[in-house]
Amino acid sequence: MERRKKRLGYLIILPAVLILILVLLFPLSYAFYLSLFDVRFLRGKISFSFVGLRNYLDVFIDKTWWRSFLNTSYFVIVDVTVGIFLGFVGALILNKRLPLKSLWISLVLLPYVLPPIVHALIWKWAFNASYGFVNQTLILLGIIDKPIYWLTNPKWALPSLLIANLWQGTAFATIIYLGGMKSIPDELYEAAKIDGARGIQSVWYITVPLLKPFTQLLLVMKTILTFKLFELVYAVTGGGPAGLTRVVSYEIYRTAFEAYKFGRASAMSYILLGIVSLLVIFYRKLLFTYAGEE
Incomplete structure (x- = not known):
């Protein structure tokens, strides 16, 4: 049996x-x-030449790869720090009794539910120098007197993409935190109020500690999702100007489907996988609370 x-x-x-x-x-x-082969297209045929770890070594000494990795790190740092903080603040506001609360929650959800390519095209239009609403709004408020070329100016291209990515990343953090706040019993806040705790004290000593598992989840998810960022860069700047906004995923795509170096692109993918895995292990060792630890 x-x-x-x-x-x-x-x-x-x-x-x-x-x-x-x-x-x-x-x-x-x-x-x-x-990743262990040099893959070439010759007269309509694919040839494989074994090169061992040479593709990995070539990536490690490639300045373009490290510049793309540095750009990606900017996205991760901003999304993990600013995005999580703004998401927490947004969740605190939405967790209160508000008029038209369902409408506000729907507006917060909008960036998250948009397909990535639609999200990218919205911001490409927003940062357009001629008719984008960013320039129009800043001119109307008197902050600038002439249009700024956000997406073609080396000074502003990367910060513009960071803001665009933050818009969607903040929405994701808000949704996660809002769900976590709904799981906290109201009795805890009532007891704290009776003991004389103020609003900010209740948030610091009750909300923040009880949302620790959700913060840990966001750290891991945002790191993974941001390292694989592709659509925003591809649709808005195409890695320009002069390659200043290339990220790792876009560099892998360009290497594979524009330069036709599939072996090297595969090596890049595995190096990225290794870096993200090490970061997740770091988060777990440093921040995760194991059962029975506290």
Whole structure:
């Protein structure tokens, strides 16, 4: 009887295991295989030349790769710090009794539910030097007297993308924190109020500690999602001007589908995977609270 139950269990999970192998393990294995070869297109044919770890070494000494990695790090740092803070503040406001509360929550949700390419095109229009609402608003307020070329000026291109990405990242943090705040019992705040705690004290000593698991989740999710940022850069600036806004995902795309260096692009992907994995382990060691630790 026990053997039959085990066989039945294996049969039930077999489709899921096969799907996992097809959509995850096989692509990862094949990408690593490609990273060990110099892949070339010659007269309509694909040739493979084994180069071992040379692709990885070439990436490590490539200044373009490190500049792209530095740009990506800017996105991660801003989204993890400013995005999480703004999301927390937004969730605090939306967690209160507000007129037309459903409408405000819907407006906050909007950036998150938009497809990435739509989000990118909205900001491409917003930062347009001729008719974008950013320049029009700043001129109307008297802050600037002539249009700024946000997306083509080396000084402003990257900060413009950081703001655009922050718009969607803040919405994501707000949604996560708002869900967490709904799970905190009102009795805790009432007891704190009876003990003489003020609003800011209740937030610091009750809300912040109880939302620690949600903060940990946001740190991991935002790091992973921001490191794979692609659509915003591709649609808004195309990595320009002069490659100053290239990020790692865009550099991998350019290497694979413009330069046709699939082996090197695969090596870049695995290096990115390794960096993100190390960051997640760092978060876990430094910040995560294990069961029974406190």
